[in-house]
Amino acid sequence: MFWRSGKVNGIHLVVNSVNLKGVTVNRRPSGTHHGDLRNALEQAALALVTERGPHGFTLAEACRRAGVSVSAPYKHFADRDALLVSLALKGYQEQQRRYRAALASSTDPAEQLAAFASAYVRFAAEERALFDITFLAGLDKGRHPELAAAGSALHDDLMPVTSRVTADPDAAFDLLVRVSAAAHGLALFLQQDMLPGAWNTLATVEAQAARTARDLVGHATETTSTGGRHVHRDR
Incomplete structure (x- = not known):
């Protein structure tokens, strides 16, 4: 069956997964990382600092380590320094x-x-x-x-x-x-x-x-x- 978001009898349908030919694709709401993007980025940054020191990584690398898109952190951190300030x-x-x-x-x-x-x-x-x-x-x-x-x-x-x-x-x-x-x-x-x-x-x-x-x-x-x-x- 093909599902789409919309209103049915006045009720909003929000689709979190789609079944196409027996393959289920799970979707995560945009801007989250298992419900805690901020913590995921902080933990990724701590791991990078442990490996390379506080000057040895970029915000994009922290995003990749956390498994999120490079645009994801800006909801919480304006830049790399803001992420480090939170950890400081x-x-x-x-x-x-x-x-x-x-x-x-x-x-x-x-x-x-x-x-x-x-x-x-x-x-x-x-x-x-x-x-x-x-x-x-x-x-x-x-x-x-x-x-x-x-x-x-x-x-x-x-x-x-x-x-x-x-x-x-x-x-x-x-x-x-x-x-x-x-x-x-x-x-x-x-x-x-x-x-x-x-x-x-x-x-x-x-x-x-x-x-x-x-x-x-x-x-x-x-x-x-x-x-x-x-x-x-x-x-």
């Missing part, structure tokens, strides 16, 4: 989840920052594609202010901890930058196999990040108690 926001959300759990593991600020530094290294190792997109994709925060807001949310979670080490806001910010920079550098060392032999393991680098955080807290505490001066950041 997921990266920030995952970091926030992990870092809040780390901060909740202790009430001592030195141990809280040590746990944060360790969690930073573990996030970079376990979520390599999200880490690379978040920090290495070169996304323009001026064009995508939601990224700046997501980064500020992490800052807002961590500043109260460093502010318990030193009451000076500039010194507290300086401590947060130092701890974060040390953890970031160690995470990259681990990723790029820059540490020798037994030192180039996740457990070892996590421990190193934690020790460094404790040392930085100790230095900040000593500086505060002796009335040392700190370099003030621009306001």
